[in-house]
Amino acid sequence: MRSLSPDQRPDRLQVRVPRPLLAGDLDDLGAPDPEGWQARGRIQALLPLHAATRSPGGVADLPVFLPAFVDAHSHLDKAFSWYEVPCPPRQGTMAAALRGNRKENDSRTAERLAARLDRALAHGWRRGLRAVRSHIDAGFPAATDCWEAVEDRFRHWADRLTLQPVAMAPMAFWQSAEGEQLARRVASLGGCLGGALDRNSQRQPGTRAGLRQLLNLSVRSGCGIDLHLDESSDPASTTLDWLLQLVPRQGLPVPITASHCCSLGLFSERRIRARARALAERGISVVVLPVTNLWLQDRAVGRTPRWRGLAPIHELQAEGVTVARTAGPSGPMATRSN
Structure with a gap:
């Protein structure tokens, strides 16, 4: 499995995150860090995926994000x-x-x-x-x-x-x-x-x-x-x-x-x-x-x-x-x- 260098990593990653993986009281998924979703390999922010930003194939084509x-x-x-x-x-x-x-x-x-x-x-x-x-x-x-x-x-x-x-x-x-x-x-x-x-x-x-x-x-x-x-x-x-x-x-x-x-x-x-x-x-x-x-x-x-x-x-x-x-x-x- 090849690792991406920092300049190759996307600013935003479109994925499906199973709801049970998120905190139970997390209702507003606004980004506290608008500069990007990750830094040094760690997730910094979560944004809801609006219809206009979804991949051409729709949500069903997006990868599922799971913890290791x-x-x-x-x-x-x-x-x-x-x-x-x-x-x-x-x-x-x-x-x-x-x-x-x-x-x-x-x-x-x-x-x-x-x-x-x-x-x-x-x-x-x-x-x-x-x-x-x-x-x-x-x-x-x-x-x-x-x-x-x-x-x-x-x-x-x-x-x-x-x-x-x-x-x-x-x-x-x-x-x-x-x-x-x-x-x-x-x-x-x-x-x-x-x-x-x-x-x-x-x-x-x-x-x-x-x-x-x-x-x-x-x-x-x-x-x-x-x-x-x-x-x-x-x-x-x-x-x-x-x-x-x-x-x-x-x-x-x-x-x-x-x-x-x-x-x-x-x-x-x-x-x-x-x-x-x-x-x-x-x-x-x-x-x-x-x-x-x-x-x-x-x-x-x-x-x-x-x-x-x-x-x-x-x-x-x-x-x-x-x-x-x-x-x-x-x-x-x-x-x-x-």
Whole structure:
């Protein structure tokens, strides 16, 4: 895609802007800056398009103006791996997805990972993607070499895409010397620390201590935090409560994101509202993944799912929680992540 030099850019650009993209109280679209609609690549003014100024083909021929696309939760290290390690036919369960993930880790190489990253990022770039946060597995045998590939490819794409890695590892990993070393590497890339917590990990000794260490390590290294929490159809999966208990009410000096939070949708209305208020108070954002979790949650062979497997989006937003929606991996529809 060729960029225009400043003297090549038009003073005014005729486009169709979807009304929901404009501020709700914006009625008068007069231009505060009559000199032009953009300066230094940023929009300066909006003018209503009158009939006399429209293109010869009419409004229908004008391009649609959209903001750049952002993927707030991807797994680029698993990109296109559906064809290498597919979920068993007709299953699509969380357990099958995790088995496939472990199998893929065993065969992962730095070269294969670099090729996946390039293919996925090129795929997204051509379709308007301009920023990606990607969880990248850590804590497995070939992880060190693979993270070198991540650093190399992310820097290669840095002039076209804003990229943020999230190191995803078991909680025990963050209590090791290797975890400290990886945190410094992730910090140099402006990334986040993360991992996955659910009912199974709650039963494992040391998990809560590992989460506490992850929080402390994130603050020391200046990394943000993005955790897979309660991606489960078990209402006893309450690791979100652990996070709320360990993060002080005033929050932390680094951004925190809770991803998935599926089992929260099984709580009573009162409990949902209480958790939502606690999240908002601590400044913790939530990322929900409808495509992935509608595919995986409450799913079993020969049984109709009883619930939708989603976090309570409207209730979270009503209490002031910032919520983002994205696709995620582990399903046949999430092309870039599979």
